Amino acid sequence: MNILGLYNYWIVVILMLIGFYIVIAHENLVKKLVGLAIFQTSVFFLYISVGKITGATAPILDEKWQLYSNPLPHVLILTAIVVGIATTALGLSLVVRIQEAYGSIEENDIQIQDTQDQFECQLEAYGVQEKLTTFDQELDE
Amino acid sequence: MTAHYPVLQVAIPLLAAPVCLFLRIPRLVGLFAILVSGAAFFISCMLLQQVIATGPISYELGGWAAPWGIEYRIDTLNSYLLVLVSAMSTVVLVAAQTSIVRELREDRHTFFYTAYLLCLTGLLGILATADVFNVFVFLEISALSSYTLIAMGSDRRALTASYQYLIMGTIGATFIIIGVGLMYMMTGTLNMYDLAQRLPDVYHTKTVHCAFGFFIVGVCLKLALFPLHLWLPNAYAYAPSVATAFLAATSTKVAVYLLIRYIFSIFGITFVTTSLPLEEIFLILGLAGIFAASISAIYRLNIKRLFAYSSVAQIGYMILGLAIGTRLGLTATLLHLFNHALMKSAIFLAIGAVVYRIGSAQLNHFAGLGKKMPWTMAALVAGGLSLIGVPLTVGFVSKWYLVAALLDKGWWPVAVLVLISSLLAVIYVWRIIEWIYFTQPRIIIDNVKEAPLSQLIPIWLLVLANIYFGVDTRLTVGVSKLAAQSLFGANL
Numbered sequence: 001m002n003i004l005g006l007y008n009y010w011i012v013v014i015l016m017l018i019g020f021y022i023v024i025a026h027e028n029l030v031k032k033l034v035g036l037a038i039f040q041t042s043v044f045f046l047y048i049s050v051g052k053i054t055g056a057t058a059p060i061l062d063e064k065w066q067l068y069s070n071p072l073p074h075v076l077i078l079t080a081i082v083v084g085i086a087t088t089a090l091g092l093s094l095v096v097r098i099q100e101a102y103g104s105i106e107e108n109d110i111q112i113q114d115t116q117d118q119f120e121c122q123l124e125a126y127g128v129q130e131k132l133t134t135f136d137q138e139l140d141e
Numbered sequence: 142m143t144a145h146y147p148v149l150q151v152a153i154p155l156l157a158a159p160v161c162l163f164l165r166i167p168r169l170v171g172l173f174a175i176l177v178s179g180a181a182f183f184i185s186c187m188l189l190q191q192v193i194a195t196g197p198i199s200y201e202l203g204g205w206a207a208p209w210g211i212e213y214r215i216d217t218l219n220s221y222l223l224v225l226v227s228a229m230s231t232v233v234l235v236a237a238q239t240s241i242v243r244e245l246r247e248d249r250h251t252f253f254y255t256a257y258l259l260c261l262t263g264l265l266g267i268l269a270t271a272d273v274f275n276v277f278v279f280l281e282i283s284a285l286s287s288y289t290l291i292a293m294g295s296d297r298r299a300l301t302a303s304y305q306y307l308i309m310g311t312i313g314a315t316f317i318i319i320g321v322g323l324m325y326m327m328t329g330t331l332n333m334y335d336l337a338q339r340l341p342d343v344y345h346t347k348t349v350h351c352a353f354g355f356f357i358v359g360v361c362l363k364l365a366l367f368p369l370h371l372w373l374p375n376a377y378a379y380a381p382s383v384a385t386a387f388l389a390a391t392s393t394k395v396a397v398y399l400l401i402r403y404i405f406s407i408f409g410i411t412f413v414t415t416s417l418p419l420e421e422i423f424l425i426l427g428l429a430g431i432f433a434a435s436i437s438a439i440y441r442l443n444i445k446r447l448f449a450y451s452s453v454a455q456i457g458y459m460i461l462g463l464a465i466g467t468r469l470g471l472t473a474t475l476l477h478l479f480n481h482a483l484m485k486s487a488i489f490l491a492i493g494a495v496v497y498r499i500g501s502a503q504l505n506h507f508a509g510l511g512k513k514m515p516w517t518m519a520a521l522v523a524g525g526l527s528l529i530g531v532p533l534t535v536g537f538v539s540k541w542y543l544v545a546a547l548l549d550k551g552w553w554p555v556a557v558l559v560l561i562s563s564l565l566a567v568i569y570v571w572r573i574i575e576w577i578y579f580t581q582p583r584i585i586i587d588n589v590k591e592a593p594l595s596q597l598i599p600i601w602l603l604v605l606a607n608i609y610f611g612v613d614t615r616l617t618v619g620v621s622k623l624a625a626q627s628l629f630g631a632n633l
Contacts, residue, residue, distance in 0.1 A: 023308060032308060040315055043322065050326050073325065076274055080318060083281045087311050090285055094292060094304045101297035110301055117298070125442055125505035125583075 008049045015042035027107040029098065033091045040084045047073040047080070143187070147200040147213040150184045150223065151266045151279075153177055158258040167250035171238045174254040178231040178261060185223035185265075192220045193623070199271075207271075208335045214271035218475070218624040222398050223268050225479055229390040229486050230261050236490050236599040237383040243497045244295055244381045253293060257387065259286035264395045271333045273321045273407075276399065277314060280363070284310045287392060290384040291376050302375035309362055309372040316359030323352035336407050350416050356403060357417070364396035366460055367430025370453045374437075377449035382493030382502075385445060389452055390486035394478050397459050401474070404463070405628040414466060423464035428558060430457030435565035439572065445502045447569060448488055451528060454562070455481045461559070462543055468625045469546035475621035476542050480527075480535035483610065487603035488524035491517050494592035494600060499584070504573065509582035513589045518577050520600045525570035527607045530563050534611040538618070 003010075015038055022035025051073035059068040095105055102110050157177040164170045192198060197216040201207060215223070234257070241253055263283025267276055288310070292303035325331060327348050328339040343349050358369075365373040373393075377385045404413050413419055431454045438450035455477070462474030494517045495510065496502050511518045527534035530541075540563065547556040591597070610617050 020312075023312070029304065036308060036311055039312070043315055043319055046319065047322050050322065073322070079274075079278060083278070083285075086285055087281070087307065090288055091304065091307050094288070094300055094307065097292070098297075098300045098304065101300055114298055114301070121503060122442060125503060 008045065012042050012046045012049065015039075015045065029095045029105040029107065030092070033088055033095070036091070037084065037088055040080070040087075044077045044080060044084075047077045145200070146184050146188055146191075147198060147215050147269055148202060150181055150188070150227075151213075151262055151269055153180055153184075154258045154265065155262040158255050158262065161251055161255040161258065165251060167247060168238075170251050170254045171234070174258055175231065175234045175238075177258060178227060178234050181261065181265060182224070182227040182231050185220065185227045188215050189220040189224050189620075192217055193620075208330050208332050211275055212271040212332055212334075213269045214334070215269060216624075217620060217627055218401070219268045219398065221475070221620045221624055222394065222478070223265060225482055226261070226264050226268065226391045226395065229482055230257075230387060232599045232602060233383055233387045233390070233486060233490065236386070236493065236596045239593050239595045240383045240490075240493045240497050241381060243500070244383075245293055249293060253290070253381070253384075256286040256289040256293075257384070259283075260290060260387070260392075264391055267395050268398060272331050273324070273333060273336065274318075274331050277318050277321060280314050280317065280399075283392065283395070284314060284363075287384075287388055290388070291380040293384070294379040294381050296379045298375065299379035302372075302379045306372040306376045309369075313359045313362030313369075316355045316362070320352045320354075320356030320359060323348050323355065327352075333402070333407050337409065340408065340412070344412055344416075353408060353413070353416060357400075357419070360396055360400045360403070364393050364400065365453055365456055367426055367433055367453060367457060370430070370434070370456070373453055374446050374449040377452065377489075378443050378446035378502075382445070382489060382496050385449075386486045386489035386493060389449070389489055390482040393452065393456060394482055397456070397474070397478060401463070401471070401628070405471075410466065410629070420464050420466055423460045424555070427457045427459075427461035427464055428555070430454060430460070431559075431562045432565070435562055435569070438569045439565065441569075442504050443502055444492055444504050444507065444573065445489070447504070447573075448485065448492070451566070451569065452481075452485060454566075455485075455528075458539070458543060458559070461555070462546065465546050465550050465552070467546060467550060468629050469542070469549050471625040471628060472618070472621045473539060473542040473546045475624055476617055477539035479617050479621070480539045480607075480610065483535055483603055483607050484524050484527040487520060487600060487607060488528075490596065490600045490603065491521040491524065494596045495521075497596065498589050498592060499586065501584075504576050505583050507573070507576050508580035509577075509586055510589070511578040513586055514591050516597055517592045517600065520597075520604045521577070522570075522574060523604045523607060525566075525573060527611070529566040529570055532611075533608060535607050535617075536611070538611055538614050542618075 019035045019039030019042060023032050023039065026032050026035065051070040053067060053069050056067040056069045057065045059071045099105050102113055104110060154177050161170045161173065164173055192215055197214060200213040202211040202213065241250060245253055260283050263279045263286060266279030270276055270279065288303045288307045291306060292300055324336060327343045327346060328336055330336055330339060340349065362369045377389060434450045434453035438447050441447035441450060459474045459477050462470045462477065492502055499506055527536040530536040544556045544559055
């Protein structure tokens with residue numbers, strides 16, 4: 001077994017890492033989904049490679065052929081593709097709603113806005129608390 | 142009819158979900174959902190009874206024999222969890238009828254129930270099936286529908302939480318199918334029990350080790366093991382309250398089930414402990430999770446977020462039970478699975494009732510509610526006490542078994558750490574009690590009334606279950622022991 005002969009598995013590994021890197025490194029929410037789709041696609045390649053037998057044909061019985069590829073991994077991947085599409089569609093629709101709610105699809109902008117919300121909540125909880133206690137003290141006096 | 146129970150369990154909610162869309166009238170859809178979930182609960186009870194009486198049930202989908210066709214296999218472990226998931230789902234749905242009126246726009250109610258039933262289908266499917274690829278499909282059904290449920294939260298942060306969960310959940314699920322693919326490469330089968338027989342021949346290959354590694358990481362992402370828990374706190378905090386109650390009670394539990402199933406039924410405990418230092422990894426991550434998450438919980442102001450962190454800590458206890466690697470440890474894990482679901486669903490439903498009345502889950506808005514909503518607050522406190530592990534609650538039972546298992550293994554320093562960690566729970570629960578009972582109201586709550594009966598009844602049902610199973614442990618401990626025994630028996 002030489003290294004080049006397994007080139008399809010190399011493609012799987014490289015695509016997987018590219019996809020994973022995009023998911024981690026990019027801040028744009030749409031680009032992250034693109035990375036996720038590449039990551040999932042690499043797995044489709046893995047499965048399809050497993051089912052392929054050199055010199056074999058599609059599994060339709062015929063007298064001319066003796067060797068058939070394994071159709072099961074291909075069928076499994078059909079299911080996985082459907083799942084992948086559903087995930088991407090749901091992810092993109094979330095991004096649309098995020099854009100409507102935040103006015104941005106950059107992770108950084110969203111985080112800044114969230115931190116502000118958080119800060120306001122805390123100010124409300126602890127800041128107001130101080131005011132109320134002083135008010136209570138005045139009443140006691 | 143009885144023979145088809147294993148598949149009906151999953152098929153009924155799956156078929157009912159699209160029917161919801163045609164019913165249209167929200168109230169009718171709600172009742173229909175309760176009915177469907179109740180049917181699933183009934184079936185799961187019958188299955189548990191049947192399994193205890195006559196042993197595992199194997200069901201061949203479409204009549205195709207096992208290694209080729211998809212097999213559903215119900216044994217003690219999954220019938221126990223099927224009962225848990227369908228029971229939680231039914232109770233939560235009862236409370237959902239009124240709760241979502243406040244938290245969701247009316248035109249979304251139907252979609253909520255549809256997504257909810259799909260999520261239930263996915264969870265029940267993962268539990269029932271004995272086919273590893275089928276597990277992935279159901280995993281994605283439940284995951285996609287839970288992203289939808291979370292995104293329905295009224296705060297805009299629900300959207301980002303859902304997005305974050307989508308990214309991490311998909312990576313986890315993809316890791317799991319990579320593992321499945323690598324195993325299929327080596328064995329040519331997808332059936333769990335067939336895999337268990339064929340894997341020992343190829344144990345020495347790197348491919349199988351690699352498959353196992355991918356699988357463990359993928360599942361740990363799904364079950365929110367520290368430090369892979371980052372998606373969980375936000376998702377739980379901003380989802381609609383009833384969705385949080387449902388997900389907190391069931392979805393991570395099902396992921397823990399998957400981990401147990403793979404470790405014990407597929408790979409076998411000997412392979413698992415020799416191929417990876419899994420015992421040490423689980424011990425360290427479990428403990429780190431318990432402490433880090435409990436400490437984070439102490440500082441949270443949003444009460445849903447607080448209990449979300451506490452959920453991460455509780456997952457730590459379950460993983461710790463697995464790390465022990467003995468029958469007692471596994472029993473403790475299974476017990477805590479069940480008990481934690483009872484506590485968390487009671488707590489999140491009580492919070493949901495407060496949100497229903499005051500429209501906020503900020504702890505500072507809870508001030509003074511002890512007088513206004515005494516029953517709801519009592520339920521919240523009871524749930525909190527159970528989390529700490531006070532005697533007469535289920536929390537005590539699971540901590541007791543965990544500590545006993547640790548001592549039996551001779552890991553007494555870990556047992557001490559578990560007891561110390563309970564003190565952290567005391568701190569965050571006390572903080573809540575202080576706000577509820579001993580602080581002046583921060584907002585105007587003069588007109589706040591007790592939660593409606595349709596919410597109080599499910600909440601108190603769960604609280605009473607917390608106490609009942611804390612006193613009478615025959616069912617939970619009995620079934621956990623039986624399940625642990627059969628899992629170990631299969632590989633010894």
